[in-house]
Amino acid sequence: MSDKDFVLAVEGLTVSFDGFKAVNDFSFYVEENEIRVIIGPNGAGKTTVLDLICGKTKSTEGSIKFCGKELTKMSEHGIVHAGVGRKFQNPSVYEDLTVFENLELSYPKGRNVFGALTFKRSQEVLDAIQETAEMVFLVEMLDKSAALLSHGQKQWLEIGMLLIQNPSLLMLDEPVAGMSVAERKKTAELLRKITKDRSVIVIEHDMNFVADIADRVTVMHQGKLLSEGSMNHVQNDPKVVEVYLGH
Amino acid sequence: MTNSSPQRLLTPKEIGSYAFLALILLVVLPMSMDVFRLNLVGKYLSYTFVAMSLVLCWGYGGILSLGQGIFFGLGGYCMAMFLKLEASSPENTAIQSTPGIPDFMDWNQLTALPWFWEPFNNLGLTLLAVVLVPGLFAFVIALAMFKRRVGGVYFAIITQAVAAILTILIVGSQGMTGGINGITDLRTLLGWDIRTDDAKFILYFVCVFFLFASLLLCQFILKSKLGRLLVAVRDTEERVRFSGYNVDNFKIFVFTFAAMLSAIGGAMFTLQVGFMSPSFVGIVPSIEMVIFCAVGGRLSLFGAVYGVLLVNFAKTTLSEAMPEVWLFALGALFIAVVSIFPDGLAGLYKTYLEPTVDKIFGPLYKKFKQILPSRGSAVKSN
Numbered sequence: 001m002s003d004k005d006f007v008l009a010v011e012g013l014t015v016s017f018d019g020f021k022a023v024n025d026f027s028f029y030v031e032e033n034e035i036r037v038i039i040g041p042n043g044a045g046k047t048t049v050l051d052l053i054c055g056k057t058k059s060t061e062g063s064i065k066f067c068g069k070e071l072t073k074m075s076e077h078g079i080v081h082a083g084v085g086r087k088f089q090n091p092s093v094y095e096d097l098t099v100f101e102n103l104e105l106s107y108p109k110g111r112n113v114f115g116a117l118t119f120k121r122s123q124e125v126l127d128a129i130q131e132t133a134e135m136v137f138l139v140e141m142l143d144k145s146a147a148l149l150s151h152g153q154k155q156w157l158e159i160g161m162l163l164i165q166n167p168s169l170l171m172l173d174e175p176v177a178g179m180s181v182a183e184r185k186k187t188a189e190l191l192r193k194i195t196k197d198r199s200v201i202v203i204e205h206d207m208n209f210v211a212d213i214a215d216r217v218t219v220m221h222q223g224k225l226l227s228e229g230s231m232n233h234v235q236n237d238p239k240v241v242e243v244y245l246g247h
Numbered sequence: 248m249t250n251s252s253p254q255r256l257l258t259p260k261e262i263g264s265y266a267f268l269a270l271i272l273l274v275v276l277p278m279s280m281d282v283f284r285l286n287l288v289g290k291y292l293s294y295t296f297v298a299m300s301l302v303l304c305w306g307y308g309g310i311l312s313l314g315q316g317i318f319f320g321l322g323g324y325c326m327a328m329f330l331k332l333e334a335s336s337p338e339n340t341a342i343q344s345t346p347g348i349p350d351f352m353d354w355n356q357l358t359a360l361p362w363f364w365e366p367f368n369n370l371g372l373t374l375l376a377v378v379l380v381p382g383l384f385a386f387v388i389a390l391a392m393f394k395r396r397v398g399g400v401y402f403a404i405i406t407q408a409v410a411a412i413l414t415i416l417i418v419g420s421q422g423m424t425g426g427i428n429g430i431t432d433l434r435t436l437l438g439w440d441i442r443t444d445d446a447k448f449i450l451y452f453v454c455v456f457f458l459f460a461s462l463l464l465c466q467f468i469l470k471s472k473l474g475r476l477l478v479a480v481r482d483t484e485e486r487v488r489f490s491g492y493n494v495d496n497f498k499i500f501v502f503t504f505a506a507m508l509s510a511i512g513g514a515m516f517t518l519q520v521g522f523m524s525p526s527f528v529g530i531v532p533s534i535e536m537v538i539f540c541a542v543g544g545r546l547s548l549f550g551a552v553y554g555v556l557l558v559n560f561a562k563t564t565l566s567e568a569m570p571e572v573w574l575f576a577l578g579a580l581f582i583a584v585v586s587i588f589p590d591g592l593a594g595l596y597k598t599y600l601e602p603t604v605d606k607i608f609g610p611l612y613k614k615f616k617q618i619l620p621s622r623g624s625a626v627k628s629n
């Protein structure tokens with residue numbers, strides 16, 4: 001099978017922080033329109049894998065191919081332009097700006113200095129912002145400062161900021177952390193809606209949520225792949241039960 | 248006003264702010280002061296360029312520069328070099344062993360003009376150099392630092408170090424720079440004697456003109472998407488970076504722009520005060536500028552202008568009365584700003600005075616709004 005069949009092909013990925021291998025010879029493959037969930041105990045290296053994919057951390061070894069393009073040598077913004085969007089574990093939005101402005105800045109236009117100086121709020125931009133705000137349940141909040149949003153709403157806003165860029169691979173680090181049960185439900189719905197035309201990688205600890213959304217699950221432990229397959233398969237894997245689910 | 252309504256370069260309220268500042272600078276001060284005092288205000292106004300530059304790069308961009316004196320000084324030196332060459336005509340310097348070169352070069356046994364002085368025989372090149380030399384220098388510093396992801400406190404310390412090094416270099420190469428005394432005894436600009444009261448009066452208005460032009464330019468930048476990006480970078484740089492922006496380039500831009508703005512202030516200083524010296528380049532003036540900006544309010548361009556004026560009026564008054572107290576007063580002021588009113592005078596104005604001002608002028612703004620055509624197309628509002 002060639003790499004081209006996968007949206008994302010990670011092979012032999014290793015990163016060493018002063019000798020400590022946070023990710024160790026890790027490989028996994030994500031298909032088109034797939035929702036992949038990565039689970040694993042705290043410190044397993046899940047966030048670090050996303051850091052490596054989006055270029056925040058440079059890998060020590062291994063390759064990351066996205067639609068046939070090698071990401072390990074690309075700049076952070078280059079990786080975004082290629083179509084990879086990433087939500088951080090702690091919701092990071094621009095608190096001093098309004099929800100509208102948060103989305104506006106994420107709209108993929110005028111991304112260099114000159115473009116930013118001459119950027120105009122065209123109808124197209126306004127429509128995209130409106131549409132995205134509707135999708136992430138924040139239309140009412142458009143003119144509010146992002147600092148006033150609840151924790152869950154910040155998570156949604158950050159997802160919206162990624163959606164407006166229309167990435168072909170969306171990576172979400174614990175998107176429902178800190179959300180109420182009702183908010184989790186809405187988020188699961190949202191995720192199913194937005195994966196219609198893209199692949200999504202989700203890191204999550206909430207097993208109900210995982211069961212709800214995952215096409216396939218990858219289990220990490222101490223930087224390595226522990227198990228992979230359907231939710232059912234993974235849940236019944238004795239290795240997984242021992243290090244993670246058994247607790 | 249909602250976010251999605253079309254943006255104007257100037258809202259009626261802002262036009263009010265400009266009008267008020269213009270009233271003070273163009274009418275009240277020139278009518279109530281003698282030329283000596285007005286020239287002093289002109290000197291303060293040359294610092295406002297630096298304060299505005301700090302609003303952009305520190306207040307909005309979160310890049311604290313403790314070395315704006317570098318660029319103020321370089322701009323000032325470029326202007327001073329032109330004026331010095333004009334003052335050092337062979338006739339004026341006939342008694343020197345090498346006539347036609349600046350006096351301090353002659354005193355230091357130089358017999359020819361150093362190569363880098365040559366362009367400053369030409370006013371056009373000089374005016375270009377005033378903005379381009381500091382601009383290029385800032386660009387190189389910013390490129391080296393921001394591409395390596397040096398930021399925050401480390402960046403501030405490096406700007407401080409550069410300010411110190413530049414001062415030492417200038418002081419150390421007396422023959423080429425005038426050393427610790429700086430470049431003094433400047434006389435004419437293309438034959439026009441800048442030491443006269445008339446010239447000082449005119450130069451004050453030139454300075455005010457550049458001040459307003461700079462205010463408008465800064466406001467244009469802050470109102471563009473780039474302005475909001477600066478705030479975003481200050482808040483969460485990572486998020487901006489992973490939204491597809493090359494954040495380093497934006498930082499380089501704003502730092503370089505700030506340097507050029509400061510340099511214009513430096514050139515206006517030289518023209519109005521009639522000399523330039525290393526004491527405006529180093530660490531102390533650089534930090535003083537940051538204090539001016541903080542007192543005025545680092546998120547407000549107008550605040551920065553008023554902050555500079557008020558602190559400097561206080562400085563002049565206080566140091567005439569009790570010179571030894573001034574530095575302590577300045578320190579106390581800075582601590583007060585940082586700990587009690589972090590948004591400076593602009594913040595105080597906003598909380599206590601603005602509501603009243605709005606009440607008085609509100610109807611006027613409304614009328615104005617109807618007259619002014621809005622920029623951009625009509626847009627549905629949410």
Ligand SMILES: Nc1ncnc2c1ncn2[C@@H]1O[C@H](COP(=O)(O)OP(=O)(O)OP(=O)(O)O)[C@@H](O)[C@H]1O
Nearest residue numbers: 017020022040041042043044045046047048049089
């Ligand atoms: N830049 C870094 N330098 C040194 N060690 C790091 C760095 N980044 C991550 N680590 C370490 O790598 C390990 C994996 O961290 P990571 O954040 O990827 O875990 P995680 O699986 O996301 O955990 P959690 O479920 O708690 O979010 C941890 O032990 C962490 O301390």
Ligand SMILES: [Mg+2]
Nearest residue numbers: 046047048089
């Ligand atoms: Mg994590």
